[in-house]
Amino acid sequence: DAGVIQSPRHEVTEMGQEVTLRCKPISGHDYLFWYRQTMMRGLELLIYFNNNVPIDDSGMPEDRFSAKMPNASFSTLKIQPSEPRDSAVYFCASSLGAQGAPQHFGDGTRLSIL
């Protein structure tokens, strides 16, 4: 079975540019989560969706970050404009069911903002 699929795997861009990260959750999963991981701050939850609806975006650092889930099989995380401090690994995860079901992670996108 296909796992969570993220693209691109790596992204290097200059500050000020728009960055779009993509995620395809596991088919049938009804929860989708976006995380950011850095050495300093560890794994941080940015936002999560249930049945394509954003439920909690309190982890989104600022207005430069936005996320959408237009359908059950696709989500995007956008950063505009990007800044060097946004450099991190961004993970997408999905799960089936509520109340803290185990989450399955994609390979991540390694983002470097120059």
Add this chain to the structure above:
Amino acid sequence: RKEVEQDPGPFNVPEGATVAFNCTYSNSASQSFFWYRQDCRKEPKLLMSVYSSGNEDGRFTAQLNRASQYISLLIRDSKLSDSATYLCVVNDGYNKLIFGAGTRLAVHP
């Protein structure tokens, strides 16, 4: 106080050793508990769920003490391939999972 606290390590152990990791959590409403494993430059992967009665999966044993809000992971007969970072994970009582910062394990020949 962090919601999930772990000793960062590293734990350096020889092959065949038994090693134990501990974790404490602060939210008494937490209902789901997991150990994840993360290899260098890879994604976190679910190692095992943790149940109140304790559970075992091969060389791995997990224990939960709700009264003390404490979770443990025991690895017996360590293998070189066990070298990784082990993340203690609890839910917030709802749908979010809170990840600890991880404990690094290095198994050497």
